[in-house]
Amino acid sequence: MGPSVDLSGLRRAWLVAGREARADTRHPDGIVAAITFMAVLILLESIVVGPQIARDTAVAPALYWIALLFAAIVTTTRSFDRELEDDALDGVIALPGGRDALYAGKLVALGGTLGLVALVGGLLEIVFLDLGIALPGHLVVATIVGVAALPPIVVLDVALTVRLRARAALVPVLALPVLMPQLVAATNAAGAALAGDAMGASAWSALLFAIALVYAVLGLTIVPTAIE
């Protein structure tokens, strides 16, 4: 694909996401690392607070979403590292509309990868903690919107710091405070679904969806200009 090829923004983003998916399929080390990391975190958190407390419908989702958030940071960082190692980042940025495509494509790709990590991590937590789920449908919806709410901020922060040496320290410092509302909403939505509160689960999921939409639009508007 050369710079002269005329592609719509959506198509370019889809190409970036597809390339990401192919890279993950060929070398699934990033996904395996994220799932392992999440499993380790869930185990660690559950041991630290004690299994009885960890099983609480208010606590179990918190452990899950904190673990998933860190897994999202690991996955996104790995994704950009791969671009840097292959010098692919400069190539994508050089294309017309490349920055927009990079951000949007990474959002889609990370959303897909995180979905897989969330599924495996969720199943592990359900088994480890022997969780009962009162409203499985609501839990699935809460997890989907929760997963969609993380990438806009995580990709933003990793993209901004991609060429900085202190990135490992900066990304959590920048991302975690911004992601606090998402984390609170996702935890409450999942907790309500576990406890059988349909109204609460729907309300928190709707809030999560709104947050995801706002940050995705904001990110698509301003982040591409900052990608170097």
Place this chain on the structure above:
Amino acid sequence: MTTTAFPSVLGVRIRPVLGLASVTGALIATFMALVWAPPDAVQGEVQRVMYVHVPAAWTAYLAFIIVFLASVGWLWSKRPAFDAVAVASAEIGVLFTGIALVAGSIWAKPTWGVWWTWEPRLITTAVMFVMYVGYLLLRSLSTDLEGRATRAAVIGIVAVVNVPIVHLSVTWMNALHQLPSVLRPGGPALDGRMLATLVASVLAFTILYAWMLATRVEIETARQERVIAARGR
């Protein structure tokens, strides 16, 4: 990247006036807060902390809104003056958020019985504080002038979402922190002299902010010019 005359005009012509106005405003507000305003009927003398706590919080809001506007200005025009205003305002905003948190904590101990409690206004303010500390950290760890300004501008735009969240958190989530006393439906819920003192304190803090901003912008502009000159050699 070229510099602009805007900050130097601010520094040379307005800064001394702002400095004088800051000192005068601080003296008047201090007199009103400590002597002229009556003590609160319920809380007594400790309520006077409000004349530091509330203006500091308002100044922090103002500073972060200026960061947002300057960040948009930088992304729009790439004029270094906007970046200088953004970093200056962010630093002052962090300072005033810290003052608001500390003053709030001092006020909370005798009234709530604790230095800190997990309630929405406090949590959202603390989140806002660490978010802008992250903004400053990002700037300090970046070396290139344009890249740093652009990266920081994105964070400056995203982080401003916190300002309405902090302000409205007390109305969205009913908790320990009192509701807004001035900007509330049905008008201010304060005694006349208390309200006048609070307004005077807010004005004094705002003038102080403007003076600090002008001074810091001048320093940042000089730094930018040094970097540009060194690059040109």
